[in-house]
Amino acid sequence: TQLLEQSPQFLSIQEGENLTVYCNSSSVFSSLQWYRQEPGEGPVLLVTVVTGGEVKKLKRLTFQFGDARKDSSLHITAAQPGDTGLYLCAGTGTASKLTFGTGTRLQVTL
Amino acid sequence: ETGVTQSPTHLIKTRGQQVTLRCSSQSGHNTVSWYQQALGQGPQFIFQYYREEENGRGNFPPRFSGLQFPNYSSELNVNALELDDSALYLCASSLGGNSANYGYTFGSGTRLTVV
Numbered sequence: 001t002q003l004l005e006q007s008p009q010f011l012s013i014q015e016g017e018n019l020t021v022y023c024n025s026s027s028v029f030s031s032l033q034w035y036r037q038e039p040g041e042g043p044v045l046l047v048t049v050v051t052g053g054e055v056k057k058l059k060r061l062t063f064q065f066g067d068a069r070k071d072s073s074l075h076i077t078a079a080q081p082g083d084t085g086l087y088l089c090a091g092t093g094t095a096s097k098l099t100f101g102t103g104t105r106l107q108v109t110l
Numbered sequence: 111e112t113g114v115t116q117s118p119t120h121l122i123k124t125r126g127q128q129v130t131l132r133c134s135s136q137s138g139h140n141t142v143s144w145y146q147q148a149l150g151q152g153p154q155f156i157f158q159y160y161r162e163e164e165n166g167r168g169n170f171p172p173r174f175s176g177l178q179f180p181n182y183s184s185e186l187n188v189n190a191l192e193l194d195d196s197a198l199y200l201c202a203s204s205l206g207g208n209s210a211n212y213g214y215t216f217g218s219g220t221r222l223t224v225v
Contacts, residue, residue, distance in 0.1 A: 100152030
């Protein structure tokens with residue numbers, strides 16, 4: 001069974017601070033996706049990383065896929081209240097499903 | 111381009127009853143996946159339908175069943191509801207039978223409460 005552990009589970013920071021969320025597994029994934037989910041809504045895809053060691057940037061968000069394709073990180077620079085939400089990593093393998101991580105709930109306050 | 115729409119948005123059922131949840135996929139998408147998300151957890155894969163055939167199933171009992179129609183919309187049926195079935199049920203559409211690498215478009219979900 002493929003499992004993805006995210007850390008931290010909860011994060012409460014002030015506007016302007018930086019943060020990093022980690023997504024770790026003992027399994028190799030074909031790709032790793034990051035989603036953000038707000039209350040009452042479904043997850044929204046932020047990025048897909050495919051190649052080991054790949055780094056992608058989306059404005060203030062930086063995503064990295066581990067060299068061995070077993071882990072990933074999400075770094076947010078100068079967090080804003082609009083970044084508040086549940087961040088989910090999800091891995092894909094040979095099967096057709098997404099395996100989601102345990103989630104990191106981020107709250108950014110003024 | 112319309113997104114993924116799910117109905118109903120909220121539902122309350124009694125233990126032992128049956129429920130049907132519906133999903134309309136995003137225009138141009140032929141694959142629909144269903145996920146169960148318990149409170150405070152990440153979504154868990156239930157099953158996927160591609161061109162009206164089941165194309166993968168997660169660790170859920172047979173009382174969870176589904177259908178996909180020629181227009182690629184889908185239904186999730188749950189029989190003999192249990193209290194632990196209370197969750198947010200998410201539908202996600204994508205293009206291609208093994209298109210997980212390309213990302214999914216999720217609906218807003220159906221919040222099912224079993225009492």
